[in-house]
Amino acid sequence: MSVARRAFIQMSVGATVGILFTPTVWKALDDVSIWTQNWPWIPTLKYGEVKGVPTVSKMCESGCAVKVRTVAGEAFGTEGNMENPLSGGGVCPLCANGVQVMNSPSRIKAPMLNGEEITWEKAQEVVAEKLEAAGSKVAVISGDQTGTVNEVFSALLADKGSDAFYTMPCDMQAADKAWTGLMGGSGQVGYDLENSDVVLLAGADALESWGPTVANLKAFAANESGKFYFAGPMQTKTASVTDKWVPVPAEGMAAFTLGIAYYVLQAGKTAPVADFGQFKAMVMNDYSPAKVEAATGVKADMMAAIAKDLLAASNPVVVPGGSVAAHGAAFALNLLLGGGMKALPEFGKAVGTAMSRSEMLKADILEGVSTDLLFVYEANPAYALPEQVKAGFTVAFDSVNTETTAAANLVLPTPHCYERFEDLASPYGVVSATYSLGAPVSKATLNVKNAADFILGLADLGFETYEEVLEAKVEAVGADMDELVEGGAFVAEGDAPVAASMAASELGKAAVPVKGSGSVGLAPYTLLNVGTANQATTPNAPCTISNNQLVGDYMVVMMASATAKQLGVEVGTKVKLSGGNGECEALVQIFEGVLPGIVAAPLGMGHTVGDEFSKGKGDNVYKILTVSSEAAAGASTWAGSTVNVAKI
Amino acid sequence: MEERKASKRCGGALPFIIGFLATCVLGWAVIPGMFYEKVEQPIWFSHAVHVDGEGMDCESCHYFRDDGSYAGFPTNEVCAECHAVDPEEAMEAIAEEGIDPTDYEAIMKAELGVIEDNLASSDDDKMQAEREYVVKYLIQGKEVPWLNYQYQPDNVYFSHKAHAELDIAELAEMKKELSDVVDPAVFEGEAPEQNCNLCHVKDISTNDVPPAFERNILSGYSKMTMKMWKCERCHALKGQPNACYTCHK
Numbered sequence: 001m002s003v004a005r006r007a008f009i010q011m012s013v014g015a016t017v018g019i020l021f022t023p024t025v026w027k028a029l030d031d032v033s034i035w036t037q038n039w040p041w042i043p044t045l046k047y048g049e050v051k052g053v054p055t056v057s058k059m060c061e062s063g064c065a066v067k068v069r070t071v072a073g074e075a076f077g078t079e080g081n082m083e084n085p086l087s088g089g090g091v092c093p094l095c096a097n098g099v100q101v102m103n104s105p106s107r108i109k110a111p112m113l114n115g116e117e118i119t120w121e122k123a124q125e126v127v128a129e130k131l132e133a134a135g136s137k138v139a140v141i142s143g144d145q146t147g148t149v150n151e152v153f154s155a156l157l158a159d160k161g162s163d164a165f166y167t168m169p170c171d172m173q174a175a176d177k178a179w180t181g182l183m184g185g186s187g188q189v190g191y192d193l194e195n196s197d198v199v200l201l202a203g204a205d206a207l208e209s210w211g212p213t214v215a216n217l218k219a220f221a222a223n224e225s226g227k228f229y230f231a232g233p234m235q236t237k238t239a240s241v242t243d244k245w246v247p248v249p250a251e252g253m254a255a256f257t258l259g260i261a262y263y264v265l266q267a268g269k270t271a272p273v274a275d276f277g278q279f280k281a282m283v284m285n286d287y288s289p290a291k292v293e294a295a296t297g298v299k300a301d302m303m304a305a306i307a308k309d310l311l312a313a314s315n316p317v318v319v320p321g322g323s324v325a326a327h328g329a330a331f332a333l334n335l336l337l338g339g340g341m342k343a344l345p346e347f348g349k350a351v352g353t354a355m356s357r358s359e360m361l362k363a364d365i366l367e368g369v370s371t372d373l374l375f376v377y378e379a380n381p382a383y384a385l386p387e388q389v390k391a392g393f394t395v396a397f398d399s400v401n402t403e404t405t406a407a408a409n410l411v412l413p414t415p416h417c418y419e420r421f422e423d424l425a426s427p428y429g430v431v432s433a434t435y436s437l438g439a440p441v442s443k444a445t446l447n448v449k450n451a452a453d454f455i456l457g458l459a460d461l462g463f464e465t466y467e468e469v470l471e472a473k474v475e476a477v478g479a480d481m482d483e484l485v486e487g488g489a490f491v492a493e494g495d496a497p498v499a500a501s502m503a504a505s506e507l508g509k510a511a512v513p514v515k516g517s518g519s520v521g522l523a524p525y526t527l528l529n530v531g532t533a534n535q536a537t538t539p540n541a542p543c544t545i546s547n548n549q550l551v552g553d554y555m556v557v558m559m560a561s562a563t564a565k566q567l568g569v570e571v572g573t574k575v576k577l578s579g580g581n582g583e584c585e586a587l588v589q590i591f592e593g594v595l596p597g598i599v600a601a602p603l604g605m606g607h608t609v610g611d612e613f614s615k616g617k618g619d620n621v622y623k624i625l626t627v628s629s630e631a632a633a634g635a636s637t638w639a640g641s642t643v644n645v646a647k648i
Numbered sequence: 649m650e651e652r653k654a655s656k657r658c659g660g661a662l663p664f665i666i667g668f669l670a671t672c673v674l675g676w677a678v679i680p681g682m683f684y685e686k687v688e689q690p691i692w693f694s695h696a697v698h699v700d701g702e703g704m705d706c707e708s709c710h711y712f713r714d715d716g717s718y719a720g721f722p723t724n725e726v727c728a729e730c731h732a733v734d735p736e737e738a739m740e741a742i743a744e745e746g747i748d749p750t751d752y753e754a755i756m757k758a759e760l761g762v763i764e765d766n767l768a769s770s771d772d773d774k775m776q777a778e779r780e781y782v783v784k785y786l787i788q789g790k791e792v793p794w795l796n797y798q799y800q801p802d803n804v805y806f807s808h809k810a811h812a813e814l815d816i817a818e819l820a821e822m823k824k825e826l827s828d829v830v831d832p833a834v835f836e837g838e839a840p841e842q843n844c845n846l847c848h849v850k851d852i853s854t855n856d857v858p859p860a861f862e863r864n865i866l867s868g869y870s871k872m873t874m875k876m877w878k879c880e881r882c883h884a885l886k887g888q889p890n891a892c893y894t895c896h897k
């Protein structure tokens with residue numbers, strides 16, 4: 001071994017020992033350990049001022065007044081808005097996920113003509129051409145029940161000589177057809193859930209999916225001494241917290257309500273309408289408790305007990321859900337009782353040639369739509385009404401991909417409601433006329449355009465932009481724009497309801513329960529976390545969907561053990577439900593809170609287009625609903641749908 | 649035999665000691681500095697100009713919000729209260745001149761009235777720094793990516809509010825125990841009214857040219873980032889909790 005080599009080794013050992021007496025090694029180890037925590041794919045937080053920016057959300061049917069939580073101007077969450085009576089600090093499960101939907105990969109990124117990306121100028125050209133060619137054969141389907149955007153669309157229809165304005169089927173439409181159509185009432189019906197001492201929810205799943213759910217929940221919580229009944233074919237979440245669940249099949253709701261009216265009339269209650277005598281005679285002859293019990297299965301004693309409570313109350317209210325007949329019967333009962341039913345004034349119009357809300361609700365989409373040019377605004381008829389809508393050319397406005405945008409000829413992306421000016425006028429069910437408005441919280445990052453701005457570019461409706469329309473609306477309402485943008489609501493008290501008639505002849509016929517020919521009744525129900533006709537479930541919601549609605553990718557239907565025995569099925573049996581012109585697959589769950597002879601199935605699943613949270617999850621119950629005609633009431637209904645159930 | 653003798657002559661403890669001392673010197677004096685690279689702030693910001701020159705106080709830019717959170721670096725919204733260039737007007741003027749709005753040099757060279765007339769500085773060099781801020785950030789709607797000397801990672805929750813009442817004069821009593829945590833120079837002389845010096849660059853409020861940010865080449869953290877043991881030391885000395893969730897929420 002050479003001397004130099006030995007010395008080198010000795011020096012190396014010395015150097016190695018020496019380095020251990022310095023911070024170098026230990027610091028390097030420490031830094032490396034930190035380095036391993038800083039992978040580029042780990043998301044980093046954004047820092048800055050945290051704000052709650054008030055606006056309105058249109059993801060649920062009634063719309064929510066919300067505050068969008070932002071950090072350094074970037075939206076990251078949604079919470080309720082304490083200052084707005086529609087919210088009182090609460091938010092519904094759909095709107096709670098507004099930001100997640102706004103950032104969803106399922107957003108539509110640019111205008112698309114037959115699957116090809118085009119410019120907005122080209123889109124304008126194409127639609128103008130189609131509009132010219134269609135003449136008056138133009139129709140609109142709107143998924144927005146409360147926005148002034150409907151005024152813009154209906155004014156376009158008026159400009160073209162069409163009145164084909166459709167909303168998706170909703171309780172607001174059934175209520176309007178009954179109240180202004182059959183009974184000659186005026187205004188929008190509202191219900192005082194907070195101050196009524198007895199509340200009969202006759203089919204209205206008010207604490208889960210009916211009407212302004214968040215405001216209903218707040219009113220329910222505030223009404224500590226009120227007695228609440230829920231009548232319906234299954235024990236919903238609403239029924240689980242009310243004082244009493246009264247099992248009533250959906251098709252029997254009108255008869256059940258008239259059965260209660262029988263006792264109320266017997267107690268001497270009257271209403272100042274021209275056909276009161278005819279109404280009384282109709283109820284006393286055709287809807288005696290014994291007859292109603294025979295037709296619906298609801299015990300006469302139960303109806304008597306409810307009637308007794310309603311008669312003893314100082315401010316009772318009956319809140320209907322379902323068919324036009326069920327609404328008419330409930331309104332008639334409210335007119336007899338007096339109390340918590342209100343007639344809300346409609347706010348002034350911004351666009352002079354637009355339809356009133358009541359006019360917008362007249363056309364019945366369940367009877368079918370056939371037109372040359374169809375505008376669909378943030379609605380999903382291809383999912384919920386696959387057989388009812390036929391059009392030569394469809395223009396779909398939406399912010400996310402849906403079955404309707406997938407089938408449309410031209411898809412025009414709208415900003416998410418947090419990216420645009422949006423308003424919310426008196427959602428159906430609120431006790432007072434309420435107007436709220438929101439300004440954009442986030443800048444639009446995609447190539448989107450407000451649908452109303454696009455329509456205003458097609459015809460001269462007196463406005464250049466939708467912002468101008470909303471300014472005119474706020475003025476017509478009599479509200480202050482600044483206060484609205486800061487999250488407050490303009491509120492106008494409702495009046496006592498006044499009707500011209502109790503629709504005796506129509507109700508007498510329409511209230512007779514009519515069922516389909518399937519082996520069991522179908523009770524479709526809506527849970528907001530599962531989705532609605534227009535809005536699929538949202539990114540954070542699936543983890544809240546229980547095994548009673550979805551197991552794996554299978555929808556779950558619930559039935560009483562007696563029904564299961566009748567059908568020869570048990571828990572977990574895979575079944576096929578056939579009804580209308582469609583079929584659904586599901587697993588069976590036993591729940592004694594469903595009327596015997598009825599299968600309860602959740603609406604809102606089974607999407608074929610959408611994000612990973614909704615696509616392919618469960619099955620679409622809208623396919624198996626049966627549309628039946630309420631000929632006497634001049635309407636159509638899904639109530640009374642039946643299905644055949646077969647094991648797979 | 650020959651080799652062994654030679655070895656005895658040249659070997660023994662000497663090479664070991666040479667190696668030992670060499671790496672000791674390198675390890676203490678040279679290598680630690682090689683862990684960091686110096687990075688300049690994106691633009692020249694002079695605290696002296698704003699504080700001494702304009703009479704601003706710390707709270708003009710660094711303030712507690714109503715909810716108790718700390719504003720930290722000022723946003724464009726705050727800066728624009730004085731640097732009153734209208735971004736919309738500026739962009740219109742840039743478009744009129746046919747300049748690419750992202751070509752900062754061209755915009756600055758064009759000396760557009762809408763920008764130049766609203767610059768607050770008088771000295772050329774300071775005016776150039778202000779011009780850079782306006783052109784590169786303010787009118788572009790981009791926040792300045794200031795380099796935070798006291799950067800803490802996202803998993804550390806630090807509340808300025810909770811530390812706002814710490815008193816330097818009071819802490820001076822335990823400056824020996826805190827000598828590894830706080831620069832002892834902080835405790836020299838008359839204690840300032842505010843306690844920023846405890847963690848931040850000393851007397852930054854009177855600084856004219858901000859010091860370079862020293863970024864660790866391995867971890868990416870600032871050289872001044874307070875390590876967890878330092879937080880814990882001070883918490884322990886002050887009788888504050890040291891549970892994980894105190895800082896890792």
